[in-house]
Amino acid sequence: MKIALIVGIDYYQNVSGLHGCVNDAYSVESMLKRNDGGSINFKTKLVTSSGPTDQVNKRELKDLINVLFSQKAEVALFYFAGHGYIEANGGYLVASDATHGDDGVSLNEILAMANRSPATNKIIILDSCHSGIAGTSMENADISHLSDGMTILTASTAEQYASEENGSGIFTTLMVDALSGSAANLVGQVTPGSIYAHIDQSLGDWDKQRPVFKTNVKNFVSLREVTPPIIxxxxxxxxxxxxxxxxxxxxxxxxxxxxxxxxxxxxxxxxxxxxxxxxxxxxxxxxxxxxxxxxxxxxxxxxxxxxxxxxxxxxxxxxxxxxxx
Missing domain, CATH: 1.10.10 (Arc Repressor Mutant, subunit A)
Known part of the structure; x- marks a missing residue:
């Protein structure tokens, strides 16, 4: 069983709103839900906020992440598009009801949930500012604490912002392109590593955001199957x-x-x-x-x-x- 929690937040009560995160969440769910050809891939849960009537608050977001990583699945994947925040104590994913940046869900807490997860493969994908800090030790920035089977893919480093372009996050646009087949190998598998390689190659050396990839796995898992270029x-x-x-x-x-x-x-x-x-x-x-x-x-x-x-x-x-x- 492969399960995915996909969250996109455009609406914020107390901080500036965003414009492409909900669209990005729908695009990612569309790709992950079925393989090329229509076969079932991930069982997805899509949660979005585009206005005051459908907010995603901190408590709800944290509970959803906890439920995801409590499942004994082959793959448990968490995707988030929205505001990110960083301070001396670490990074945060900002929910709709946040009054300040650090009033979000702590990335340290999310990593702890994922590290304890019974899922065979745990994948965290973040299209948010400063998301590259995820998994980094606060005592030593050169060390990451990832349990066996853990992979983190982020839109930018800890110091960078994640940009939007044409109503979508630049990172997610490239990720969806990769999932559609641009990053597939010759047997039609799209892995987290091949997605990172596709995004990394697509962003030039002078781009203001660079993706970050951290992993502790023995074998890459396929996130989507596409029609291979050769029989x-x-x-x-x-x-x-x-x-x-x-x-x-x-x-x-x-x-x-x-x-x-x-x-x-x-x-x-x-x-x-x-x-x-x-x-x-x-x-x-x-x-x-x-x-x-x-x-x-x-x-x-x-x-x-x-x-x-x-x-x-x-x-x-x-x-x-x-x-x-």
Whole structure:
């Protein structure tokens, strides 16, 4: 069972309101609720505040977080979009009824709940200002206290603000893009690590906010499954053509189905070989394979040269060899 508490707060009684947090919460829930193709993914609870009639107060927010991390789930995920606050004693998530920034739910308390959780994987995702302080020891800023299975992903460092753009948080926009498939691996899995990598690469070095990623896990869990860019049967066939590391697969003109560009006396295409070549070309397009001493795969075949796996291709070859795919 995978469960997620998703909170977005735009309305605040005593501090300035926000504009994109509720939209962000709906977008995140839409992505997490179902995998690509419609299968059930997370069981979600969505809580939002857009006006005085639907406030999310401190007591309610704290209770909801406590219930989430009390469940014995495969994954317990908490997402928050709203105001964040930092002071000498730590950081806070600000609820609708807060009179001051430190009148919110303490990030130290949230981390304590998550660290005690019976859930196998605990994931905290925060799109709020100063959220990078989450998990940091107050005694030593270089130390994080994360129990086994804990992952924290935040929109900014402890010193930075989290920005909104076009009615949505910049961080969450990139996260939703990652969940939609931009950060998927070749078997269609989107993990917290791949989400962070996607966001980190999308924000330039001069951006005023940088994401923070902290984790203590033995294996990354998939947060969403999307349609893989290659049929798994095709991917598993990689060991047929490259049985050992460093192997080169020899090509010749019989692998190329195109008749144009052939010199006189060249052998005709062989159907079985052209089918193999189509698969090898898929590997090439996914950066799993490269021609040797040729500008592209067509030239490698027509000039009877070979192809070999890239570093990424060798990685997937090993996974297939170990029956991990």
């Amino acid at each position: 798994l049967e095709d991917l598993r066939s990689i060991v047929e053509y490259f049985p050992v590391a460093g192997h080169e697969f020899q090509l010749d003109p019989t692998f190329e189905a195109e008749l144009k560009g052939r010199d006189e006396g060249m052998p005709e295409p062989i159907e079985a070989n052209t089918l193999i070549f189509k698969r090898l070309q898929k590997f090439n397009r996914l950066n799993l394979l490269e021609p040797v001493n040729a500008p592209h795969m067509w030239s490698a075949a027509m000039e009877s040269k070979s192809c070999r796996l890239t570093a990424l291709g060798e990685h997937y070859r090993r996974l297939v060899e170990k029956e991990l795919i």
